[in-house]
Amino acid sequence: MGSIINCVAYADGHRVANIEIGEISNMLRQPDTFVWVGLHEPDAALLNKMQEEFDLHDLAIEDALKAHQRPKLEVYDDSLFIVLRTAQINDKTKHIEFGETHFFLGINFIVNVRHGSTLSYKEVRTRCERTPELMKMGPAFSLYAVMDAIVDQYFPVIEDLEQELLEVEEEIFGKKPTRGTTQRIYELKRELLEVKRVITPLIDICNRLMRMSTPLVPEDARPYFRDVYDHALRINEMLDTTRDLVSAALEANFSLTSISQSEVSKKFAGWAAIIGVPTMIAGIYGMNFETMPELRWTYAYPVVLVVTFSLCIILYAYFRRSGWL
Amino acid sequence: MGSIINCVAYADGHRVANIEIGEISNMLRQPDTFVWVGLHEPDAALLNKMQEEFDLHDLAIEDALKAHQRPKLEVYDDSLFIVLRTAQINDKTKHIEFGETHFFLGINFIVNVRHGSTLSYKEVRTRCERTPELMKMGPAFSLYAVMDAIVDQYFPVIEDLEQELLEVEEEIFGKKPTRGTTQRIYELKRELLEVKRVITPLIDICNRLMRMSTPLVPEDARPYFRDVYDHALRINEMLDTTRDLVSAALEANFSLTSISQSEVSKKFAGWAAIIGVPTMIAGIYGMNFETMPELRWTYAYPVVLVVTFSLCIILYAYFRRSGWL
């Protein structure tokens, strides 16, 4: 049935008690009290229970059941439904793994629903409970705290991609670039596009949260969403810069391949000439004409050898100076 | 005369009866009742009939007659005219086929007009009739249901294009890319552009439907159009990512062709040197000078052979180390 990670009531910013699902609707009737529920990959039954207790919209419940949404913020009559995507690097595979966290935010409740590989928000909750003066703002502050944690997890992802770019640069400009380099650049581009798709909608979501005129996000919580907004902008800028550099790296790689091709051609042309000239001369003195006076001259052979060798030296020097060899 | 697929009256969300076209205007006078007509490639006569019954605008009728419109939403005094384009993969040819569906939406009627290869909406209608509490919203819900079905049909199309991209990637990085690879990339680009043209205007249409302040789209129907909007956005993002990757794949393909060209040149240059050096030496000892003392030395021939062969070995080792061979 999926699992309820946590279901806690808070009053005046202080933790009151762990409560059962059935008690939620009672609790919501208390003044200055809100309930924060944490779910992990819930099934339909559990979500329907939530829908009853909190009076949520059909479509939002449907979205929360199947993951694979794009990040979005939807306003229903008296609640918000928010989808965020999480990204983190798997310590073992070193690959980027994506997950999802959904939120139902009401005036006195917040439900967060985790899907896929995302960190637990236990730590975030603990940190929140240590600042009851901020928790007083209500569920919006819990929302901020989790969003902040999600966005903070993007930074190592970006840094990983930047590191990969540095290694690709080194391959391009330092070592000989190979077919593998091209494939690495392509993979890097693909990953950047995937991460971009995760982050771009987040900017808009934060922007709306900090401007929305609704009691769900109280006035004093806005600077906190602006803070998340700011981090999202920064991550986005880092992504864009990395993407521009990856494009530039591909072009540089291409340009260097072309230059290297040109160098090979020059080197080959130079040595072909140096080998071709003696071959031609030797061919001439290998002709079988009866009357070839030079052939009889005693010193002809060493002279021809010296002349030929000198020609080769001259050619070598010439190509060297022209930068062909 | 084209065909009337269906013509049904609904009251309070429940199916009342199949009715004749001639009865429509009577039926429309009933309170809480709406009529849902389904047409397939109607001719002018049928459309004119519809125009009379529902009091539609000349220009909308003209558009509904000839297909090949771009997706659009037009507001007339008391009705909407909507054009959507459908896309689906033909099971046999594996090609993408496009069709069109037009809608006339009034306060108590909806007419959908299918053109070209589109699925029948019989199933959609059946599903709608199973949720009379939603059908109560009126014809806007029928509109939503058909639009949702149309958008859902885009997903396999996109996945097909993504699959094609994966195969192209494998061709580029795994097997040797050929002229065919370039053509495949080009065809993929063309298909992406065509699908893009179908989907982009849809986003704007959904957006307007969910924001429009008109009794035609009641307040409680809006979250449903937002749902469609969201799917359209997601499809659009998938398309854009695929398009960016196709461009990157073309560049990668190009880069690898260039690297492979460079490798051929190096290999050729290396072997040319290894063949050229013995040819040159043999040429020298093939000269016909009378005085060439080496020629007379008994071991000259094997020594020359060994020296030449050693030179070839050295050259081979050198090129090997330089990565030319």
Next chain:
Amino acid sequence: MGSIINCVAYADGHRVANIEIGEISNMLRQPDTFVWVGLHEPDAALLNKMQEEFDLHDLAIEDALKAHQRPKLEVYDDSLFIVLRTAQINDKTKHIEFGETHFFLGINFIVNVRHGSTLSYKEVRTRCERTPELMKMGPAFSLYAVMDAIVDQYFPVIEDLEQELLEVEEEIFGKKPTRGTTQRIYELKRELLEVKRVITPLIDICNRLMRMSTPLVPEDARPYFRDVYDHALRINEMLDTTRDLVSAALEANFSLTSISQSEVSKKFAGWAAIIGVPTMIAGIYGMNFETMPELRWTYAYPVVLVVTFSLCIILYAYFRRSGWL
């Protein structure tokens, strides 16, 4: 003095009479009456006459005199001045020819001024006169009718460009692309840019006409301008798709040139090896050393021939398998 093509008064949507220029101002004083004047490349004198009769602005008259304006819509106190550019394919030269049509639209008059190679609007006028119920809307409907005719003429132009693209594609992927292909792509790009410049401002003009709150464009005429707007959008989309494909075609052409270059190199390298090896062996047995025991062996020659030939066969098979030959 340029020519007055037509000068007709309409009352209640019906043609009243051909009138003289001098009578215009009298006619304008009649209720429910409007005047439609058609000019072709008028000179200053004629335009000044028009200015007097219709009280037009200096700057608009100046623009109408010299052609080579960009498409635009200018609002003056009680009239509009519109510049549209026309495009059509010259039947003989198969080239695209551009022209211009200017409009002065007042509350009870419309003047259209043709410049350069544009079709006559006689047919449009005839068609308009057949629907007096629409002509009742006043001069805005005449404006629509001519604009519609102008936009309809763009479609064959675009189709011509699409056809040209198809031929270029066939050249690229089917036959061997040549220098001519590159030039064709370049010319196609140039034409697309020129047509684009003609059409893009039109979208904005239609958009403003269908939203403008002025008695010059009555409420019931707006759907008609929306229709033109829609056609303009469609043409624009076709242009953009074609443009994107032309870019893709250039890249594909480039990529194939590069692949073909690579193939040439491989083929050359392969054959060079197959010719080079016997040459080298023959060179060795052409050396003039006195002591070369093989030379004396009776079967040496056929053996060497067979060995050499076998080597060539092996090389050939090897290159064949590697895809070089």
Next chain:
Amino acid sequence: MGSIINCVAYADGHRVANIEIGEISNMLRQPDTFVWVGLHEPDAALLNKMQEEFDLHDLAIEDALKAHQRPKLEVYDDSLFIVLRTAQINDKTKHIEFGETHFFLGINFIVNVRHGSTLSYKEVRTRCERTPELMKMGPAFSLYAVMDAIVDQYFPVIEDLEQELLEVEEEIFGKKPTRGTTQRIYELKRELLEVKRVITPLIDICNRLMRMSTPLVPEDARPYFRDVYDHALRINEMLDTTRDLVSAALEANFSLTSISQSEVSKKFAGWAAIIGVPTMIAGIYGMNFETMPELRWTYAYPVVLVVTFSLCIILYAYFRRSGWL
């Protein structure tokens, strides 16, 4: 001290008198009177004088002193400060030269300040004075007249760049493109960017002038600024088209270089084969085996020659047909 080119008072649109700087503030007290001052590269002293007489803002004076501003329009309490950049082709060097003209526009005064290589506005002033009915609009009309003159000077600049593009095209497609062609394209791109920087902000300035609700720009002057706006738009479009074509030309040039490279390779490969085959055959019959029966056959030599020559002919025909030679 820089120079005062002109300082004239106008009343009711008619020139009244040349006045001294000291008289300006007196003159400004007259009703329906305005003063038009023309300066050329004024020094700080002169500008401070102006500041006193017209009560101008510190920052505007500072900007007017040092040139090298970007085109801009700044609104101060009761005056505008406008910076435009001028461009013209130096008749001798054929290079584009840039200059600047600044304007201070008040309700009853206009000061224009020329910097660098710009035409004198004497002629503009004379033309203005010939239309007192327009000069009645006040200093805004003078501003229009000078702006119009400045924008008119851009046209030959653009045409010069278009001409340069035509020549580059001819080099690319007609004659053999060289390294110089690439450099020309690059220089053309640089010039286009420079001119673009001059013109783009102008569009915004005109747009603001024609929409600004301020007594500084009277209602009847707005169509005039719209006219300038229109010219600026047209120039901008011409620039953009030229820029797109320059990019396309670079690509075409690149593509043709690549094709030409491919042709060279094919030609070389073909001739190498035609020379390589006889060399190989000759090598074989140059071997020194004692038992080579053919060598003794009387007609062997001519037969070999004929066979070899035939092989060459066949190869030539083959390469010819394949388009390699």
Next chain:
Amino acid sequence: MGSIINCVAYADGHRVANIEIGEISNMLRQPDTFVWVGLHEPDAALLNKMQEEFDLHDLAIEDALKAHQRPKLEVYDDSLFIVLRTAQINDKTKHIEFGETHFFLGINFIVNVRHGSTLSYKEVRTRCERTPELMKMGPAFSLYAVMDAIVDQYFPVIEDLEQELLEVEEEIFGKKPTRGTTQRIYELKRELLEVKRVITPLIDICNRLMRMSTPLVPEDARPYFRDVYDHALRINEMLDTTRDLVSAALEANFSLTSISQSEVSKKFAGWAAIIGVPTMIAGIYGMNFETMPELRWTYAYPVVLVVTFSLCIILYAYFRRSGWL
């Protein structure tokens, strides 16, 4: 604890006294008085002190503690928090160094916090104190003065990048471009992207400062922020132009590499023919047929030599004329 660089009270635009931090809150109670504090890399303790004295927001204090923010402007209830990034060229390393300056702006105070390598603002303060009539505007003028100083430091950075571009151009078109050129272009691109990231948000910040309706930025201070805005725009344009030219330079470099590759191929093909033809002829007369009548003719050898040499001359002339040699 980091350092307090300065802490000065100003009354009516005149410097009153250096004050202790503890006195600040007293001083702020004086009318027409404001306090300007300058900090350098303060620690948490010092910032908390500031927070107490000036009543600043937690999040702003947190941001001011850790540097590495993106440039931004945040509005809190009665104060602004601004982050700017500084850029300057290190005189020794010739590298661009980035730093940060943060501002807290209240109605009667301004705190600027420097991080990393930025110039001291001592000089700016001195200049401000020399114009008490402007300092009367309050802390907004101090803000302007420091922002102006920061923006002025960008100009030499841009000019340095433009200079680098000029050198790269010279390498591309003048000298032979090498692998190093490609890397230089890449590094230039990277630097441009970094500087761009610093400057782009600044434009928005200035724009908001000059439009914001808040007593923190008095009406008469706005033209000053417009001035900074204008400089930021100009720098941004210079950056964009440089960036476009760097892209064009990369393309030109690439195009020239390709042309140079083509030239090498032509040269090589030409000389290969000139060497190959005599080699072939010599080979033919080196065949050992018994019956080769030419071999016996006395003048055969010189005739063959002359003919061969002439062929070479003809080939040379031919290739020369074709531009291959």
